[in-house]
Amino acid sequence: MPAIVRHILVKTREQAEQLKAQLANGADFAKLAKQHSTCNSAKKGGELGEVKKGQLVKPIDSVVFSKAEKVVHGPIKSQFGFHLVEIKFRF
Secondary structure, eight states: OOEEEEEEEESOHHHHHHHHHHHHTTOOHHHHHHHHOOSGGGGGTTEEEEEOTTSSOHHHHHHHTTSOTTSEEEEEEETTEEEEEEEEEEO
16 A cells, blocks of 8 residues: 655754654644755655655654554654654555
8 A cells, every 4th residue: 555755854863853843833844844854855845755665764664554644753763864754645
């Protein structure tokens, strides 16, 4: 079952937690991704597009295919840093 996903990748847990707090207070996900994410997807507001199980690094993959949609999950640690992940929807 594919999912549409976007994320923000930063170097530290502290920065991820600060961004998550901003999101909880109504900040725009795409805007924060463009300003702070170190992933190439930042240019697209953090959009990863359609992903299938097994395409993402394991810690992110397990969240995308087991957690609730339309919720910001994280910080999630991977070898690249700390991620905030939103599953827009699964189909």
